[in-house]
Amino acid sequence: MLSLNENFPEYAVPGAKQVRFEPYADNGGSVVAIAGDDYAVIGADTRLSTGFSIYTREQKKLFKLSDLTVLGATGCWCDTLTLTRLLQARMRMYEHEHNKAMSTPAVAQMLSTMLYYKRFFPYYISNVLAGLDAEGKGCVYSYDPIGHCERSNYRAGGSAGAQLQPLLDNQIGLKNMQNVQEAPLPREKALALLKDVFISAAERDIYTGDCIYILIITASGIQEEKFQLRKD
């Protein structure tokens, strides 16, 4: 690094504006994942945008990592592409080495390690990992960009994450309610709730919209579903 002012004072022209290179972009998008007793559902919108323009209305942001694990990733799309490629390669290496597929908690731990490896030039992604654990129970793991990992039963992430999480806290976590009884969440209710929260997100967040791409993970396989959102 050379400093202009000290070594080349005549080059530091006040008023001359330079385009500074910014290695990160905010490409928006939201993910919601809900885990039940024997299933996990995860949905992400399909809008890929930058600033006030939409790159494409049909970008899938869910990555099927195995028959039991799905990753939803939003944020800086170029980082997402890179991280998911690397993740898929490392899962294949694990499979060749151990002759079995990686379990969801193992993928969750590896993802955390891979994110922290880039601590000082992070992948600017909000990741939500959903799947079934070794006992066949649904699980959701959420991350911050530098690798903090937490297991939970429901999580919203991405550009509308902060708007959706309180709604999930109330409807699934039964927070701020009196005289409620905890009951296992049926799959149909989780799916309906997921669609509802995305409809609300699309009303308020310009980076969320167009369509939701939903994956339903059960022991018998991964089901796909699409749901239209507002396109403006």
Next chain:
Amino acid sequence: MSFMGDLMNPAPLWHNGPSPGAFYSFPGNATSLRPTGHTVQDFRAHSATPITTTTTVIGLRFDKGCVLAADTLGSYGSLARFRDCNRLQKVNDLTLLGAGGDYADYQYLRDIIEQKIIDEQCIGDGLQLKPKSLHCWLTRVLYNKRSKMDPLWNNYVVAGVQDGEPFLGSVDKLGTAYEDATIATGLGAYMATPLLRDATEKGPLDEESAKALVRKCMEVLFYRDARSFPRYQLGVVTSAGVTVEEPVELKHDWSLAHMIHMK
């Protein structure tokens, strides 16, 4: 006292790290904790800023292939400096590549791609680089350059036909990549995309209507984009192969201009 270094502006503890007594500053973060007015430039980075630039590339997918269009102007800031910058490249019989942004960075990568194709032909097994492979390769090249904070300041649009299906994809200087039926880079994202999406949402296009639509977009862009030019090239890729036509002159009519009064 030069042996003591610059005491007021100590070097960072490690590459891109915090200076002693300062907080870590993320790359590209404007809120740098260095003294104000202290400009730092790494002279190893050759394109921290674009110099000779080109504007929009338009890409449109139709039922049997893709059309690309781009004008031939190389701008030097607001100066219309170079008037014959072709930036549609026939990669092979399957793939057409269009580029916008810094022209020198494009020429650098174009030469590398041309050499890749020659190497491939020398193997002589008849295999060809496919559009999706080129698109993926560009993603990696551009992402690696951006990670070194030395980007190739370009937008690339890859058009082609793979396994009988038309392919249209884009990559920007960060390595952000996506596929879509309509792609317009630069100012075209704001002015051509709405026209293109409107047409594609009404149903599949054939080659002639796709070409006509792209020509219309080039005209609209010429009227409004101050860095555009009336000479442009149009390229088409179908399963029959790639054709890049010679630059054509856009017909423009400014006879209405005297009626527009800006207040």
